[in-house]
Amino acid sequence: MKNLTLKQFRYFEALARHGHFGRAAEACAISQPALSMQIKALEEELGAPLFERDRRQVRLTNFGEEIALRARDILRALDDLEGFARASRGRLVGRLRIGVIPTVAPYLLPSLIADLIRLHGGLDLHVRETLTPKLVQELNDGRIDVAIVALPVSEPSLTEAPLFTEEFVLVRPRADEGQPVPNREALREMRLLLLEEGHCFREQALTFCNRPTHAAQPRGLLDASSLSTLVQMVEAGLGVTLIPEMAVGVETRSASVSIARFTNPKPSRTIGMVWRTTSPLTAQLLQMSETVRRSAGALGQAAAARA
Template sequence: MNLRDLHYLVALAELRHFGRAAQACHVSQPTLSMQIKKLEEEFGVSLVERAPRRVMLTPIGREIVDRARHVIHDVDQMKELARRSRDPEAGSLRLGAFPTLGPYLLPQVLPALRTRFPNMELLLNEEKSDVLVANLRDGKLDAAFLALPLSDDRLHAELLFEEPFVLAVPSGHRLAHAPHLRIGDLVDEQLLLLDDGHCLREQALDVCGLAGAHEKPGFRATSLETLRQMVALGNGVTLLPELSVRPPHVQPDGLELVRFEDPAPHRRIALAWRGSSPLDGLLRNVAATVRAAVRI
């Protein structure tokens, strides 16, 4: 048994198809099948239940795959630790961001990160917050931009900035030209919100509760761009994060942005990573670079 065989087994567990697993591992299907069979012979148990057009793990196969993932992760961490000892700021950094932040934050901070860490390769991943947290825990990401608070005490978070919300309304709305918008001005308004799983949805619902506003029933958007267009068409109002309304991002015709008086509702953005990560020192420097680059 070697590490390569464990990679084959994990790929098969994730893809549930010998052909796709072989393709993902850059080997032929007969090669992958033969190595899985050798693993079963070495362990003396069946790891995979083979059926026409279907691949399932046996109960012991699932347990061994779980342990294989930990082994692969630990070996990757050892390699990373050794490489970082030679040059702490070289190599790749797997960085995650959630969809209502990544497209607006990353273009602002990537130039600063490339200047500060010229030998570092950034591998970017965009997912909803719960997926990012799971990937951090599993070692699939080194760090992620997340909104506070975090519920996982295994993660360390460095606060980067507080991002205010602005209210997006149709041009003819009663609040379109309000000079000093207060939370209470939203009473009885129907807010257009994102679908479940987006942390911005939960943040907006918190504001709704404070303001006496309500979610518009029967509507769930999948992106900020959909929210903007629906507001511009007069279907309701919504909250947008400050970074998403700054140039070069252009608002559609028929939409007005109204800012709140201080203290404005906001979200707190942090860079988070595992507390046990060997990259702790590097990630603190990354967080400091991002903090300095963002202008709110």
């Protein structure tokens, strides 16, 4: 009973509809004997005649009628499946689980999500915000499909696609407005407020200052858990901090702080998408990276215009 085939169902359906072996065979684009044999095989598999053959006509038996109903259901489900497959060719479909680091998420996600929904209607988007190492782990475990992090990640199993590079800007109290912009050495002497450990942005900031990234920080109690908190701490006069360009608009809009850009050398980070090299979404993710690159470019230009 395990040798029923969809082909048999298709032939059967055709014969049921036409009531004539020759015409049904023609409709199936096969020869009449081929159809006869498949029908016979189907009847043997099912253990009962599906048709009553007569010189004058070929009629479904009761049994055949019931089987026809069920067979048509199956063929319809098959058509649906094929249609679904056709419709999802090369498109992002269903669930997309995306991970984003905290220093990117609040600034990139709104436009990113809007773009994705616009381009891939019906996409079931799951967003997860956490630190890079966790995202890498989750990528490797297949718990998320793609992550947006600072490059490089340098995981052999992952493919990286750079999206954009952005500078870090100095955030200092409004009172410092107009003061000369410190260079790296001067910055090292200032009270630099940082994110908690684990944030890649923390390490990048420290690296820019040429400070040991893993050395104990005496004022660890002041480490913030978000850029927003950092800016508020600056506003409160606790020190200065760095934030990425992308965050300037959101985080300094309503804060009385002063923004200054470094010159020579300029601190910066490259944000990129990463995914498992083996991911079948590779093509779509590459396309998606293009989209993000464009919309991030627009974002950057807007930020630059603001500055």
